Amino acid sequence: MSQHTDVVVIGGGQAGLAAGYHLRRQKMGFVILDAQASPGGAWQHVWDSLHLFSPAAFSSLPGRLMPAQPGEEYPDADHVVAYLSDYEKRYDLPVQRQVQVVGVHDDGRLLRVETTSGTWHARAVISATGTWWRPFLPAVPGREDFEGRQLHTVSYRRPQDFAGQRVIVVGGGNSGAQIASELAYDTELIWATQRPPRYLADDIDGRALFDAATARRRALNEGRNDSKGIASLGDIVAVPPVREARDAGLLKASPMFVRLVRDGVIWADGTREPADAVIWCTGFRSALSHLSPLGLRGPRGHIATQGTRSVQEPRLHLLGYGDWTGPASATLIGVGRPARDAAREIAGLLGVAT
Numbered sequence: 001m002s003q004h005t006d007v008v009v010i011g012g013g014q015a016g017l018a019a020g021y022h023l024r025r026q027k028m029g030f031v032i033l034d035a036q037a038s039p040g041g042a043w044q045h046v047w048d049s050l051h052l053f054s055p056a057a058f059s060s061l062p063g064r065l066m067p068a069q070p071g072e073e074y075p076d077a078d079h080v081v082a083y084l085s086d087y088e089k090r091y092d093l094p095v096q097r098q099v100q101v102v103g104v105h106d107d108g109r110l111l112r113v114e115t116t117s118g119t120w121h122a123r124a125v126i127s128a129t130g131t132w133w134r135p136f137l138p139a140v141p142g143r144e145d146f147e148g149r150q151l152h153t154v155s156y157r158r159p160q161d162f163a164g165q166r167v168i169v170v171g172g173g174n175s176g177a178q179i180a181s182e183l184a185y186d187t188e189l190i191w192a193t194q195r196p197p198r199y200l201a202d203d204i205d206g207r208a209l210f211d212a213a214t215a216r217r218r219a220l221n222e223g224r225n226d227s228k229g230i231a232s233l234g235d236i237v238a239v240p241p242v243r244e245a246r247d248a249g250l251l252k253a254s255p256m257f258v259r260l261v262r263d264g265v266i267w268a269d270g271t272r273e274p275a276d277a278v279i280w281c282t283g284f285r286s287a288l289s290h291l292s293p294l295g296l297r298g299p300r301g302h303i304a305t306q307g308t309r310s311v312q313e314p315r316l317h318l319l320g321y322g323d324w325t326g327p328a329s330a331t332l333i334g335v336g337r338p339a340r341d342a343a344r345e346i347a348g349l350l351g352v353a354t
């Protein structure tokens with residue numbers, strides 16, 4: 001038997017919760033379906049030492065400031081999980097856990113949401129499933145030949161797991177730099193990046209990045225394109241552990257190797273480098289497979305959006321994921337605004353008086 005509601009939100013991480021906050025303000029009926037057994041979305045699964053790149057007060061969802069974590073200017077992931085759990089309770093958000101959405105279908109007047117525990121019919125859907133669940137691995141020749149350990153960022157936990165080993169960290173983004181910086185002390189680290197690492201200025205943290213995203217949004221809204229956005233500032237936030245390892249001369253990057261072999265890698269000049277493990281810090285793609293029955297996917301796997309709304313399916317909104325669903329919408333502080341816009345648009349579409 002199918003259940004009915006105005007809006008099904010898929011995903012109960014920070015983006016899904018921010019959507020719930022604003023749907024409640026718009027007085028809409030909704031449910032949040034989340035695959036995880038407990039609150040916190042991807043934050044429950046990150047590596048042990050991860051800290052936010054912004055202070056607590058600049059990492060807040062709408063309505064409730066993240067409290068400071070005693071002794072830490074930049075809170076750790078456990079603190080974020082506690083904050084999200086509390087947020088969900090405080091606003092009494094109807095999250096149903098261990099419910100995996102397997103497909104969203106167009107049933108004419110309504111959207112049909114098929115899950116691992118039943119079917120929902122809704123007048124609109126907000127997809128907020130994040131990226132953590134779709135790790136990306138580049139097609140490097142010989143990947144299947146390597147007999148050492150290979151893992152993606154999502155499976156990395158702590159440097160002790162690699163003590164004394166020769167470890168190749170691949171990737172010049174934040175995950176790569178942070179994981180390389182903590183492996184630099186007790187392993188024989190090789191850090192391979194496609195282009196030389198580009199550090200943001202040491203005084204730039206998540207606050208400044210958010211300001212840059214806001215300035216860019218303002219410029220675009222006003223029809224100007226005079227700000228090149230966050231990417232122009234650099235790739236790596238020089239968080240304290242990264243800065244320390246870099247300044248100690250421990251973070252030397254090499255250009256990418258050309259292939260993997262049984263016991264290591266081959267560099268462009270033909271030299272062979274032995275390795276025990278390769279850690280692929282090579283990013284993520286949006287977790288959108290549940291939307292494939294709608295047939296909306298375009299180039300690069302994205303769905304064409306206007307703000308958060310799907311251009312082809314106006315009853316569908318996408319939240320989080322990346323700048324393509326709203327500037328900084330894949331951040332704690334940035335998701336509030338697109339969540340508000342999505343809820344307002346859906347209220348307008350459904351004719352819900354607020």
Ligand code: FAD
Nearest residue numbers: 011013014015035041042052053100101129130320331332
């Ligand atoms: P998620 O946290 O991934 O939540 C999505 C939820 O949807 C999950 O619970 C998942 O299980 C569920 N789900 C997925 N598919 C389905 C399905 N089919 N059916 C039902 N449920 C489903 N942002 C900051 O603001 N500050 C930072 O310092 C920061 N650091 C980061 C560090 C790393 C290493 C990474 C990867 C990201 C970081 N981010 C940071 C970015 C962002 O805040 C996080 O990625 C955040 O987890 C995104 O939240 P989300 O709600 O969009 O997705």
